[in-house]
Amino acid sequence: MSVFRSFLFAPGNHPRRVEKALSLDADAVILDLEDACPIAEKVATREVVVAACQKPRAGLAYIRVNGTTTEWGYGDLVAVVRKGVDGIILPKVETVDELRAADWVIGNIEKEKGLAAGTIDLIPITETAKGLVNLRAIAEAGTRIRRIAFGAGDFTLDVAMAWTRSEAELLPYRSECILASRAANLEAPLDTVWAELKDMEGFRASAEHGKNLGFQGKMCIHPDQVTLVNEVFAPTAAEVEWSRKAVAAFAEAEKAGSASIQLEGKFIDYPIVYRAQRIVALAERIAARRR
Numbered sequence: 001m002s003v004f005r006s007f008l009f010a011p012g013n014h015p016r017r018v019e020k021a022l023s024l025d026a027d028a029v030i031l032d033l034e035d036a037c038p039i040a041e042k043v044a045t046r047e048v049v050v051a052a053c054q055k056p057r058a059g060l061a062y063i064r065v066n067g068t069t070t071e072w073g074y075g076d077l078v079a080v081v082r083k084g085v086d087g088i089i090l091p092k093v094e095t096v097d098e099l100r101a102a103d104w105v106i107g108n109i110e111k112e113k114g115l116a117a118g119t120i121d122l123i124p125i126t127e128t129a130k131g132l133v134n135l136r137a138i139a140e141a142g143t144r145i146r147r148i149a150f151g152a153g154d155f156t157l158d159v160a161m162a163w164t165r166s167e168a169e170l171l172p173y174r175s176e177c178i179l180a181s182r183a184a185n186l187e188a189p190l191d192t193v194w195a196e197l198k199d200m201e202g203f204r205a206s207a208e209h210g211k212n213l214g215f216q217g218k219m220c221i222h223p224d225q226v227t228l229v230n231e232v233f234a235p236t237a238a239e240v241e242w243s244r245k246a247v248a249a250f251a252e253a254e255k256a257g258s259a260s261i262q263l264e265g266k267f268i269d270y271p272i273v274y275r276a277q278r279i280v281a282l283a284e285r286i287a288a289r290r291r
Contacts, residue, residue, distance in 0.1 A: 002060060003027045003285050004147065005217040005233035006226045007190060011036035012049040012063070022052065026226045027217065027289070028060035033076055034067070034091050042072050046079035053084040059289075062123070064089035068098045077102060081109040087121030092154065094130040096141045103143040118144055123190070127151030128158045132173055139184035149219060150177045152192035163195075165202050167209065178214040188216035197222050207232040240283045243276035250276075 010021035012031045021029045031049040033042055053061040065076035065088055080088065088106065093099055099122075106120050122144050126135050132155070139148060152170055156163040163169070170192070177189045191210035194203040203225060207218050211233055218229045235243070246263055250273040253261045260269045268276075 003282070003289050004187070004190065005286075006229040007062070007149075007217060007219045008223065008226055009036060009064070009193070009219065009221050012045045012052075013037050013041045015048065015052075018049070018052050021223065022055070022057040022059075022061065024058060024223055024226055025230060026059050026220065027230070028062055028086070029057070030062045030064050030089050030219070032064045033072070033080075034064050042066065043075065046076060050080055050082050050085060053082070053086070060086040062087040062089050062121070064091060067092045068102055074105065077105045078109060081106050081115070081120055082113065083115060083119075085120060087123060089149070090122060090124045091151070092127055092131065093124035093138060094128055095134055096137050099124055099138055099141050099143055099145070103145075106144070120144075121146065123147055123149055125149045125151045126177060127154035129155070132176060135176060135180045136183065139180045139186055145186065147187040147189055147216070148177060148181060149190040150174060150192050151219075153195065155192075165196070165199070167206055171213075174210070174213055174215070182214075188214055191215040191218040193219045193221045194225065195221070197224070200224075200228065204228055204232065234286055235279045235283050239279055243279040243283075246273055246276040247280060 004027055006026045007028045007030055008021050008024065008026035009030045009032055010018050012018065012033050018031055031052060033045055033049065037045050049063050063080045063085060065080060066072040068074070068090070077088070090099070090102055103122060106122060107117065110117060110119055124138060124145060126132055126148055127150070150173065152163060155173065161169055174191070181187065181189045194206050196202055207229055210218055217233050220226055220229055246268055249261060249263050250268055260267065262268065
């Protein structure tokens with residue numbers, strides 16, 4: 001199973017920036033055909049980003065297409081469903097119909113190109129009021145999606161909301177992403193980007209808040225943000241050590257007929273040990289990725 005802590009955006013029409021992004025330690029890179037790609041270059045950049053995905057790279061490679069309601073959305077999907085592309089980021093998803101239509105197109109192109117069904121991952125970004133209102137239906141649509149993402153930039157623009165340093169105004173909407181994902185049995189979602197590139201203290205606070213809410217990772221818009229995100233969304237050595245002890249101690253207690261114990265002054269029952277198991281599993285996936 002892959003690790004999804006850091007998703008780094010790179011403008012698809014800048015070959016050098018694409019090449020650099022794909023060489024970094026981001027768990028995934030998003031080659032952008034949408035906001036970071038000028039209108040005049042969108043069509044020509046399709047082949048560029050697909051070609052970049054065929055080259056050796058450190059992590060996964062996704063392509064953010066233009067929205068399905070735009071003049072480029074359908075053409076983007078047809079062009080980028082290719083071998084070597086790990087997934088597609090679908091922006092500004094507002095309805096179940098949009099998501100199902102994209103899923104249908106991707107599935108049919110997979111067949112045409114000889115790809116196994118479900119080869120191309122699909123991550124919708126919720127970033128409008130309409131998208132948030134319909135989020136639970138979108139999450140439960142029964143498509144290929146395994147996780148969603150939240151985009152605060154377009155969302156705050158859509159609802160004329162101030163995006164403050166504390167991000168307190170985003171709490172209800174971030175929380176809805178967590179709840180909708182869990183209710184639909186999806187993985188934990190991906191958190192929004194942080195736009196103030198020089199404010200690394202604020203960025204760390206945003207990442208830690210997102211992790212504490214239940215997000216599994218965060219989207220990044222600059223290479224310097226990747227290391228911090230990977231650190232924040234990974235368990236510490238102390239957490240892993242204690243979790244391993246807890247899992248082992250609880251297993252011994254179960255053999256003796258007990259389902260609640262104390263370890264180093266902390267009470268442990270099934271919810272605590274399940275959390276410990278998650279931490280150990282994540283640490284093992286991160287270690288496997290580094291090899």
